[in-house]
Amino acid sequence: MTTTPLAARGPRAWWRVPQRQVPVLATLALLLVMYGIGVSQYRAFSNIQVVFNIFIDNGFLLVVAVGMTFVILTGGIDLSVGSVVAMTAMVSASLLGDGVHPAVVLLIALLIGPALGFAMGCVIHFFDIQPFIVTLAGMFFARGMCTWISSTSIPITDGFWTSAAQERIRIGENFVTVSVLVALVVVAVAAYTLAYTRLGRNVYAIGGNQQSALLMGLPVGRTKIAVYTISGLCSAIGGILLSFYTLSGAPLIAIGMELDTIAAVVIGGTLLTGGSGYVFGTVLGVLVLGVIQTLITFDGSLSSWWTKIVIGGLLFAFILLQRLVGIRKK
């Protein structure tokens, strides 16, 4: 996170932070403050397992948000993620119920999301229709498919799934689940892709200025299709992780998840206009959402709707911060 690949690196005082990293650092500071408040208010909060639980409870959200980061970095948006997560979980649950081998189910589940993402990317690129509308249609489509498969929740009893769900990986006194490991691998691969590969550079270039990227001869179309495919793949992985977590597929699951992921990406300091942001910021954004929920759970007297109000307030604060940073840069 210390490299500034596209900005000129002139001589500067060591305490000056590059401006594009200010939002990420602000999120980090916020996260630490919130965690500090939790620890000072509730004795059990200092338990390391609390931190691990945030990861366990939000592993699928983390994976989906990583995919969304790619899309938003190009200046697009993907509203279909929540529905694709639900569809993946439904397809897995229904196929497993039919007695299909888990490996085959895994493969099919991992193919559907990217296929839909690829199709949406193609429509966005070739027919020049706004991502907002295309992914909205994708959202309707995937959600419709869920109920079409089954209008009720399907439980999963498959051995592989239950063992993946219940496996506890011990770290000293505490534990994490398989989902957390998968999520961390996805984060690592995504961070590497964005920072060090040609695809990553193209993503930033398109988000910075699509016309310039086109004039530079970058494969704009291919990259745009790729980011929606990546987002679809991440949603599919997220769907499988969610089916590990709940051991069922339900048609109404993960409603509104697209908002949570967009909020996490924005709070993580990625500009919604594209071109600036880091996967690490998204991880912090998801953790902020997780800590808010944990704080509200620990408090006990606050109702769940406060989560939404607090997230709205945080969104406002961070967008304002980005705006101020943006103005100073000009």
Next chain:
Amino acid sequence: MSTARTRLAGVTGHRLFWPLVVLVVLLAANTVYRPSFLSVELKNGHLYGSLVDIVRLSAPLILVALGMSLVIATGGIDLSVGSVAAVCGAIACLYISEQPDQNSLGAVLTAVAIAFGVALVLGAWNGILVAGIGIQPIIATLILMVAGRGLAQLVTSGQIITINSEPYKTIGVGHLLTLPFAIIIALAVTLVVAVLTRRTALGMIIEAVGGNAEASRLAGVRSRRITFLVYVVSAACAAVAGFMMTANVSSADGNAVGLWVELDAILAVVIGGTSLAGGRFYLSGTIVGALIIQTLTTSVYAMNIDPQTALLFKAVVVIAVCLIQAPAFRARFRRRHAPTAAPATPAEKQKEQVPA
């Protein structure tokens, strides 16, 4: 021969042509499925029939979509309308439920006035964020979309508030002059908006702001004030829609009122031929779009299909309408199937794509 072809191209090229075709096809499909579909009858001085029902049920969507048209015309988008509808419906119902006499007209009017005032404040909040601070509209209104749901639940304390108020119920299911009251409200608001934007320079000014806010400012348009205004109007429309939705069921559920209505409204606007990039708006198209969406929903319900599965059909219609209207798609289709055809009406000048 050539004039006939030009005339045909003029008709099929009209921006309302394809949306109307879709609407007619949907209505025809319904009539095939249920021959009594088109019949409208007069009972006790009130009009009844599936068509009347469709228009009545689409009234809230028409209202929200009207406000959304103006916002989108300025190059913005308002994601918060569903939440605003929920907050306003909740406030109105809460106030009425606390009155000793829920049937008092004064109490209902006060409740509506208070909730409407809150809507104006919420709209002003959106307007300040977009026009004042200069935050991207999709994000600025996302804040209220997320937080507004929380606020609505806060107002109702997470409960469903049930009321028993005849005057309030009238907003949703009452009749006036044989027509459902909701239709009259939607019609009145449509007329006011249409007259204000099409019989005065206001509409053109809004389009100028959407075309290029900076250029319009230099040309002497108070572009920030206009931008601010459209968000307030959008919230006001959403509030009235919220009253209708809650009056329909005589209860307010902070979670469910206006859920997804922002997406339906944006769809209605897009189906109506308005580009999300801004600079143009077509109120008649928006209304046709809203009617298409409601007809689709109603007919899917009539066929006993799960409401959630209805989304599948919606997805197909959305993509079909968007593709038909996309210049890139039409050009491709024309090239492949009619290579020798004379160039049809010049494709609408395309604005530079703004990522949504």
